[in-house]
Amino acid sequence: MTLQHVILGMLRRGPKSGYDLNKQLETTIRFFWEADISRIYRSLRSMQEQGWVEFETVVQDDSPNKKVYSLTEQGRSELKRWLAEPGKPSGSNNPFLAQLHFSDAISIQEQLHVLTVRREEVLESLAELERRARLQDLPVPLPHDALEQGVTRDKFSLEYGVRRMRLELDWVENTIAVLRADIDVD
Amino acid sequence: MTLQHVILGMLRRGPKSGYDLNKQLETTIRFFWEADISRIYRSLRSMQEQGWVEFETVVQDDSPNKKVYSLTEQGRSELKRWLAEPGKPSGSNNPFLAQLHFSDAISIQEQLHVLTVRREEVLESLAELERRARLQDLPVPLPHDALEQGVTRDKFSLEYGVRRMRLELDWVENTIAVLRADIDVD
DNA sequence: CGCATATATATGCTAGCGCATATACTAGCG
DNA sequence: CGCTAGTATATGCGCTAGCATATATATGCG
Numbered sequence A, B: 001m002t003l004q005h006v007i008l009g010m011l012r013r014g015p016k017s018g019y020d021l022n023k024q025l026e027t028t029i030r031f032f033w034e035a036d037i038s039r040i041y042r043s044l045r046s047m048q049e050q051g052w053v054e055f056e057t058v059v060q061d062d063s064p065n066k067k068v069y070s071l072t073e074q075g076r077s078e079l080k081r082w083l084a085e086p087g088k089p090s091g092s093n094n095p096f097l098a099q100l101h102f103s104d105a106i107s108i109q110e111q112l113h114v115l116t117v118r119r120e121e122v123l124e125s126l127a128e129l130e131r132r133a134r135l136q137d138l139p140v141p142l143p144h145d146a147l148e149q150g151v152t153r154d155k156f157s158l159e160y161g162v163r164r165m166r167l168e169l170d171w172v173e174n175t176i177a178v179l180r181a182d183i184d185v186d
Numbered sequence C: 001c002g003c004a005t006a007t008a009t010a011t012g013c014t015a016g017c018g019c020a021t022a023t024a025c026t027a028g029c030g
Numbered sequence D: 001c002g003c004t005a006g007t008a009t010a011t012g013c014g015c016t017a018g019c020a021t022a023t024a025t026a027t028g029c030g
Helices: A002-010 A018-027 A037-050 A073-084 A095-101 A108-135 A153-185 B002-010 B018-027 B037-050 B073-084 B095-101 B108-135 B153-185
Strands: A053-058 A066-071 B053-058 B066-071
Touching: A002 A018, A002 A037, A002 A073, A002 B095, A018 A037, A018 A066, A037 A053, A037 A066, A066 A073, A073 B108, A095 A108, A095 B002, A095 B153, A108 A153, A108 B073, A153 B095, A153 B153, B002 B018, B002 B037, B002 B073, B018 B037, B018 B066, B037 B053, B037 B066, B066 B073, B095 B108, B108 B153
Parallel strands: none
Antiparallel strands: A053 A066, B053 B066
16 A cells, blocks of 8 residues: 555655656655556556546647646545554565575575675665765765755655665675685684 | 565474464564465465475374475475575665655654654664574674674574664664754744 | 363455556657 | 657556454363
8 A cells, every 4th residue: 555655745746647756766766665667557546546636638749648646635634644654663574684594505605695796786776875865965864953954854765775775785794704704714 | 475485494494384484483584574374374385286395284182283394305496596596686665764755744743753653663673683682692793703603594684683773773863853953943 | 161372274355566568659860 | 661769558467465254173261
């Protein structure tokens, strides 16, 4: 059900088409929410049936017609309800940790390979996130008068992402070092 | 598909019943993987049909009969294949960050409430994880000769959990401070 | 005896997800 | 003209998920 709420969130500032929503998902939102484009269109349909959004067909000459969706009163109040509701502790499943947990069933060399690939991925994510943070001139951690200085909500999630990737990097490198030390002993 | 692989992992040391597997999930595994018990039984069935596991019915006098599952050759090689395969970057959806990202649509007081509840949850998780880490006398970060000293894979994931919860706590408290500072200014 | 709890497995239902694929219009290039 | 790329929406399919519920045996308590 959460994708529908994320869509409500993206529509809070004004109307957008499914295509627009997908663009925004692929750029900003994807750091904390991923969704297939087919899901977006299906969600919009069921949200419309529920009365959370309504659409207007916009005729364009330079490209195909589009459906531009906007929040209804109902949709806006559902958004507020969701935002104010403390969610349950997201244990959120972590496939990578799952692999590592059982990895005594493969050789240390193979374990190191998995970890090394992971390290590369983390480095890429971190670089991308730090690039975004720099674009917004965002110090980590945020100073206490951040809001006063015009810092908005999306910087909170950006900061979270940066911190998390730094942690992951540190942890992966530490784990690799532990495994390497084990090889040297043999 | 990953729950099936997690089950393969749990069976790697020896046979277990669905009920046993659920117990282990609820205690150790749940920090990185959550699953409903009904899913476990259904997964076991399809794994058996695929030839990854086989079972033996064990008659008990003190409780109902049970089906004890063990890995087949095929199952063990599938486990190894999965463990050695570097997974794709788990962007893993984060409902809490999603909420926060759009939370300029509710009052700062409401935002603070959500964050405060989150802080309580994180404190609980952290306490539980640190209790487990202490039980295993696990320093964070792990020393480089950790494996030599008998440290096994599950301590890696435990350490990850502890670090992650500490980060979450720090970040939540920082975010709360930023919002509070904003109230004081008004 | 009745009742609760633990052990043990299983099904029905609905929703959600990702991947592949279909359809169609427009613009630009050669 | 044919081709590719971008814009735009939509459906089919199969798998995965969680929640509720059914069923059955054994133990312990009052």
